[in-house]
Amino acid sequence: MLPTRHLLGIEGMNPLEIHSLLDRGDQFADAMQQSGDDLSPLSDVLQGKTIINLFYENSTRTRVSFELAAKRLGGAVLNIALAGSSVKKGETLLDTATTLNAMHPHILVVRHNCSGAARLLSHHVDAAVINAGDGRHEHPTQALLDALTIRRRVGHIEGLKIAICGDVANSRVARSNIHLLGTLGAEVRLVSPATLLPTGIEQMGVSIATELEEGIRGADIVMMLRLQTERMAGTETPSQREYFNLFGLDRSKLMRAAPDALIMHPGPMNRGVEIDSAMADDAHKSLIRTQVEMGVATRMACLEAMADKQAVEAETPKERP
Amino acid sequence: MTDILFNNARLIDPSQNLDASGHLAITDRVITALGSGQPNSKIAKADRVIDCNGACLAPGLVDMRVQTADPGSEHLEDLATLLDAAAAGGITGLGCLPNTQPVVDNAAMIDSLGLRASRAAGPRLHIYGAATKGVAGTEMAELGLMAEAGAVAFTNATTSIGDALVMRRLLAYAGMLDKPVIQHCEDASLAADGEMNESETSTRLGLIGIPAIAEAVIIERDIQLMRLTGARYHVAHLSTRAGIDAVRRAKAEGLPITADTAPPYFLLNEIAVSSYDTAFKLSPPLRSEDDRQAVIEAIADGTIDAIASDHVPVDGDAKAQPFGPAQPGASGLDTLLALTLTLVQQNHISLLRAFEALSLAPATILDVTGGTLMPGAAADIIMVRPDTGWLVRGANFVSLSRITPFEGQPVQGLVDATYVDGVCVFNRHA
Numbered sequence: 130m131l132p133t134r135h136l137l138g139i140e141g142m143n144p145l146e147i148h149s150l151l152d153r154g155d156q157f158a159d160a161m162q163q164s165g166d167d168l169s170p171l172s173d174v175l176q177g178k179t180i181i182n183l184f185y186e187n188s189t190r191t192r193v194s195f196e197l198a199a200k201r202l203g204g205a206v207l208n209i210a211l212a213g214s215s216v217k218k219g220e221t222l223l224d225t226a227t228t229l230n231a232m233h234p235h236i237l238v239v240r241h242n243c244s245g246a247a248r249l250l251s252h253h254v255d256a257a258v259i260n261a262g263d264g265r266h267e268h269p270t271q272a273l274l275d276a277l278t279i280r281r282r283v284g285h286i287e288g289l290k291i292a293i294c295g296d297v298a299n300s301r302v303a304r305s306n307i308h309l310l311g312t313l314g315a316e317v318r319l320v321s322p323a324t325l326l327p328t329g330i331e332q333m334g335v336s337i338a339t340e341l342e343e344g345i346r347g348a349d350i351v352m353m354l355r356l357q358t359e360r361m362a363g364t365e366t367p368s369q370r371e372y373f374n375l376f377g378l379d380r381s382k383l384m385r386a387a388p389d390a391l392i393m394h395p396g397p398m399n400r401g402v403e404i405d406s407a408m409a410d411d412a413h414k415s416l417i418r419t420q421v422e423m424g425v426a427t428r429m430a431c432l433e434a435m436a437d438k439q440a441v442e443a444e445t446p447k448e449r450p
Numbered sequence: 451m452t453d454i455l456f457n458n459a460r461l462i463d464p465s466q467n468l469d470a471s472g473h474l475a476i477t478d479r480v481i482t483a484l485g486s487g488q489p490n491s492k493i494a495k496a497d498r499v500i501d502c503n504g505a506c507l508a509p510g511l512v513d514m515r516v517q518t519a520d521p522g523s524e525h526l527e528d529l530a531t532l533l534d535a536a537a538a539g540g541i542t543g544l545g546c547l548p549n550t551q552p553v554v555d556n557a558a559m560i561d562s563l564g565l566r567a568s569r570a571a572g573p574r575l576h577i578y579g580a581a582t583k584g585v586a587g588t589e590m591a592e593l594g595l596m597a598e599a600g601a602v603a604f605t606n607a608t609t610s611i612g613d614a615l616v617m618r619r620l621l622a623y624a625g626m627l628d629k630p631v632i633q634h635c636e637d638a639s640l641a642a643d644g645e646m647n648e649s650e651t652s653t654r655l656g657l658i659g660i661p662a663i664a665e666a667v668i669i670e671r672d673i674q675l676m677r678l679t680g681a682r683y684h685v686a687h688l689s690t691r692a693g694i695d696a697v698r699r700a701k702a703e704g705l706p707i708t709a710d711t712a713p714p715y716f717l718l719n720e721i722a723v724s725s726y727d728t729a730f731k732l733s734p735p736l737r738s739e740d741d742r743q744a745v746i747e748a749i750a751d752g753t754i755d756a757i758a759s760d761h762v763p764v765d766g767d768a769k770a771q772p773f774g775p776a777q778p779g780a781s782g783l784d785t786l787l788a789l790t791l792t793l794v795q796q797n798h799i800s801l802l803r804a805f806e807a808l809s810l811a812p813a814t815i816l817d818v819t820g821g822t823l824m825p826g827a828a829a830d831i832i833m834v835r836p837d838t839g840w841l842v843r844g845a846n847f848v849s850l851s852r853i854t855p856f857e858g859q860p861v862q863g864l865v866d867a868t869y870v871d872g873v874c875v876f877n878r879h880a
Contacts, residue, residue: 140654221767221770221771222771222772223770223771241772243771243772243773243774243775244645244655244656244657244726244772244773244774245655245656245657245726245772245773245774246772248726249726249771249772263656264656264657264772264774265656265657265658266655266656266657267656301656304654304656327652327653327659328648328649328650328652328653328659328661329649329650329651329652329653329654330650330653332650333650333653333654
């Protein structure tokens, strides 16, 4: 059972809550593998419920993943891509929230370029809100799907050495993973150029390295982060080729990691920038495709948990003032 | 014959280091008598006698950092509501920033604002001229003509003058006119896109940080420029330990540097931002707890001379946003006195020091009326009950700007009446 009606971030969740979502995700993953190409619903927990995907930033994998997850739980899905339309017309986030609220959706899945946007929205709508990425803050379902991917492959998370490498400063994926992996007992190391290491990050229970070979030494999991192209033009880093040279993951650098180290990336990848294609496509070492697959199962677990929470709330008599 | 006689008052006058019970008389808009016990028979013959019942009589506040939305955005706050709110807050003189629309960067704008304020018969409006044309930071504005029209200081309002040569020339020119230059100290490149103080908290929240040293970088540079020019220089809303240390060293060296801060910087820290509540989005941003402690120490030891409201009229819509794009700033006129008195209740400073920081120090820095109860001085005084409690509620503010980072907070210190030039401009019990 989720502690709150919204899923806004990993920070504050305890191991029990995280594992219960992962356990359920595990079951959904098995069920989906058994059903193969048959995409009919695996549950009717979202029957008669509306899920709105409200995306202020472009997204393919996360949005499609939530859509598939909702459909396989019997829900009706609406996609609203606002990277253009209403934003250009000047409508504020809260006005959009009010508008959508009047349509009585049950769950709002929100992605926004501002940190804290999902929380702000959750204060103004009746629906349960899932944060699908807010600025540089958190991307909780990504961290959950990463954890599920690791757990299914390795069997556990506790005690693993996990290196998160690249643009930590601007990454919500990094922050959610730091919270989650730390909470589940992994040893997290960050590897990043000094210009992309945010102030005080070491106080979040991680160790830090500014050299890739050093940082991934002995790592069981090497998790690469995307570097946006505008940060490679002499601003945060001098150039794309220098970045790849120093911080891009290739076979020779990976030699420093544990012998059976696995590679992860939240996508979309910049091949030849943060990761060499040979690494990304290595069928034995790369978990990148599995991550996408686990995305749907994880989001089914999250959506189901929120529907369950709503059902409990509906049965609980409201206190009269 | 006395016009107004105040009896049974607790007289607080930082200019004489006076905290004693007694009486005060006003005649022809001027303080004519001040003494302990009951007045003599000559003074006691008064048109009006007001029994203070032990309430404090003190110099009115001189709030040296106020933004007015008039002209340009009168729907947020016009001159009338601004002056009313100031009067209700015990403020008898306010220094207003030139970043209006149009910008106050010429003598005609100073004339116009000054004339309109004088018609309102409220607190005195002390107008700061823009240091650069359009507060753009590049070309010097007509400082001399503005000084003749009544500008008391020059400032680029809410941005630092980044160009060192422009700043050097401004200090030299303003020094020639014997007017202080007031600087919002924040290096624009270090603070670019910044949303809050840079720290573990900003990292955790995923908000872009403004490093504390962005303040000290500008202060240290300007101190070097002061040594070249000898001009008076004032640091507005000082908020970091590094900046305070720089000011303290410059003062020890004997440079004519002064500083103010505002209540958020000694009462709140960056942890408040954790809820992403945009009422806590301010400029400069709320700092670390260590910085907050440094601000309190600096107020106590005089490194920070003055306390100002840093009043910013902000549209509610501009705050109903995610934290990043939300506009910085908050209302301050209604709460300046009570929030400052928190420092007295917590035994950080004396009541006299509080009133010095709120009245005498800013009046001295700006070379304007106020800050004293000395006979012969203009009767800019307030009657205050420093122990009376109330709850900060933006909705109850006299100011039209109702967003405050202190919403719901209990405070002590209530203004009963405000007199400017011997005229009552606010009376709570009227």
